[in-house]
Amino acid sequence: MFHAAPSPHGDRRTPPPPGKQRDAFFDNAKYLAIVLVAMGHSWEPLKGDSRVLEGLYQVVYAFHMPAFIIISGFFSRSFDMRPDRLRRLITGVVVPYVLFETAYSLFNRYAGDTPDQEISLLDPWYLTWFLIALFVWRLTTPVWKLIRYPLPVALVIAALASVSPEIGDDLDLQRVLQFLPFFVLGLRMQAEHFQWVRRRWVRIASVPVFAAAVVAGWWAVPRMDTAWFYHRDSAQELGAPWWTGPVMTLALFGCSLLLTACFFAWVPRRHLWCTALGAGTLYGYLLHGFVIKGADSLGLFDPAWLHAPLGEVFVTVLAAAAVTLLCTAPVRRVFRFATEPTMAWAFRPDAAQAARERERAEPSRARGEDSREKVSA
Incomplete structure (x- = not known):
């Protein structure tokens, strides 16, 4: 979700040095991915009434977070324990996690449906899990750069997590570990790998692949628990035999990579009206949850017409527009204190x-x- 400096789905606090431009491809990819995140969250109150929407939901959840995580890993390749990078990790990831986890917990207590909601930094609520995951992944980056076979090791760790219900909910470690292979893959990728998926034949082939994925999603709705795509539970917690965990880990990793490659194949490389918004996806990610959960608490998803096809389209467009607005410069200026604080007072001079x-x-x-x-x- 984040760009070249280690700060998530994020944005730089200072302009790039002369001659070093932001890559429009990655900003476009981050913007499109955050739109898909918001669309998916807006479908949650509606999808129970539509097998088609549930199938689309599964397809989107198969690749939108993997795409974000791969990009985050790609831009974490230079991370080390240098003081300036550790400061950016704290101000760009840890501080926003503390502030937004607290804010979401209070929101859920007073405006949601959980009046006894506790504020616990050990139990991320809703979408704040990504920040704590990014913190853990970045801290372990030197290890993945050191070992010889990082991706197979990460896949083994993810598979073991999928059969370990005793891991529990602290820091959402199931997600941290089960999504780990995508981050490690991003760390190992080079710029030319993103060029490979831009070949004409890949772009053409991605159309039937996505069509087949939608059909497969529709078929899987009554046969497969959507929770597999969240990567937050072990196989046993999903009521499946333990051996299903490693099998699903590898199967979903392959499916997610295929769909992510197809997604990247269609991301424009040129500057568009939405390219600048890619620098603000951290804001869109962290703020749109208040809009979705607030609308749900107010019963705005309840009208019957919203559960019909035209209503679902309307909600989808509205969610895309809302998250687009939340990525704009005025919103970023207002919320910069919480998402990208400088906090020079908190650190010793380097x-x-x-x-x-x-x-x-x-x-x-x-x-x-x-x-x-x-x-x-």
């Missing part, structure tokens, strides 16, 4: 960072002095 900035500034000063000398000459 002598190494100051030295790096001086080194970068010296060539610029030298070029400026050379220019003045030429003008004088």
